[in-house]
Amino acid sequence: MSQTKVLLVDDEVEFASALAERLQLRNYYVHTANNALEALGLVYKDRPDVVILDLRIPGMDGIETLKTIKKYDPSIEVIMLTGHGDVQSVQEGMTSGAFEYIMKPVDIGELTSKIDKAQKKRKEG
Amino acid sequence: MENKGERDLRLLQLRFIGKILAGFTHESKNYIAIVKESAGLIGDMIQLGEKAGDGSQAYLEIIHSIEEQIEKATDLFRHLNRFSHRMDTELCTFNVNETLEELIALLTRVARQKKIKLEKDFQQDIPSINNNPSLLQLLVFHFLEEQFTRLDKDSSLMLKTSLSNGSVIVQIIAKGNYLEAESEKGLSNNEIDDYIIDQLRGIIVKDNDLISISLPVSLS
Secondary structure, eight states: OOOOEEEEEOSOHHHHHHHHHHHHHTTOEEEEESSHHHHHHHHHHHOOSEEEEESSOTTSOHHHHHHHHHHHOTTSEEEEEEOTTOHHHHHHHHHTTOOEEEESSOOHHHHHHHHHHHHHHHHHO | OOOHHHHHHHHHHHHHHHHHHHHHHHHHHHHHHHHHHHHHHHHHHHHTTOOOSSTTHHHHHHHHHHHHHHHHHHHHHHHHHHHHHTTSOSSEEEOHHHHHHHHHHHHHHHHHHTTOEEEEEEOTTOOOEEEOHHHHHHHHHHHHHHHHHHBOTTOEEEEEEEEETTEEEEEEEEESOBOHHHHTTOOOOOHHHHHHHHHHTOEEEEOSSEEEEEEESOOO
């Protein structure tokens, strides 16, 4: 079975790198980006299956980044990563085409389950 | 009944505290998230049979990262605690550099989101002043907040302190480009800033890139 290609976007370098390593240990193929520009570069270059996107990343609003990704390739599924206070952004993200959202700190089991569901939807779509 | 100045001041204070708390909780959550992922990674490496590369080096590096995050979080808690106590008494003797340092620490996340660098250049030997530290933080915050909305990304804002003619000078210096819509407008003239500086018995001089606040060493 081919590995799910995940792009993890978060400006907290250490958080992104630890979470990426945990996902890699669970057999996901993971790239990380720490700002919107870097993330979009990797989306165009590597075309990930699933993007895990922090809503508050420097350089471009997370929602704008989400819209840009969905406009480029609507089949890429985006899971938003958010703090508890971002309810409005989460709602806006869901209406802008996000597949799901997950709260920080992340539960790894919940995250992998959402990634797998996103990948399943992508394959079925 | 409160006059307009007092009412505007309360509203600005509430917005200020809200902004500081939002930044603080977000930043704290990030530290906790990193600690959680790092601890989870150690657990994964043990459970999923991942061998630590060179002896226990991989584990030690992760533990070191956890310790670093806890130290950063502790620093942030200390800054918030001191910030909260600034409001205990209206007038006290305080060190302007420490007061501004605290503000920088608590607004770093807001600045980072805007891709604006917050810098400092403090004269170390300025005397402590007798004034209202909380109002000074509020005034500086109000100017920083306006500059955050005017400046384009990759700009910087420097807080500079010095002593001149017996007064402590706090300067907010903007470096970089302004957003197109903002470049013509210049800094706004807010009545509330004049109200606050009156309370501090200081003087403000504003230019586009430079805001200078002059404060007496003592109010008496």
